[in-house]
Amino acid sequence: MPVDDFALMTLIALRFIPTLIEEVEQLLKAQISRGADYAHGTLRERTQSLIALFVPLLQGVFRRASDLATALESRGYEIGSHQTRLHEKRLGAIDYSVLALVVIITVGSFFV
Secondary structure (H helix, E strand, O other): OHHHHHHHHHHHHHHHHHHHHHHHHHHHHHHHHOOOOOOOOOHHHHHHHHHHHHHHHHHHHHHHHHHHHHHHHHOOOOOOOOOOOOOOOOOOHHHHHHHHHHHHHHHHHHHO
């Protein structure tokens, strides 16, 4: 289902926003310690400095995406496949009795 694909993609993207922000901050500190100046210079010089920032950032993003894909694949994750469990959960006698009690109380509250 395309909805499952979109939901997973959105969840992963939102999950990695803080990680990307940390990586950008770390790369900025590293570039500034090497003498990069993002506040001064011509537009062309500032653009070249930003390009020097984005190359390692993209490398990190692609590496992280590859690691995530490997992890999902090794766990057998497939969109649309039936999820299995080691122990299937089934309703027992206590579950049915509590459910019946809730239904009786709910129906009874309409008539009182």
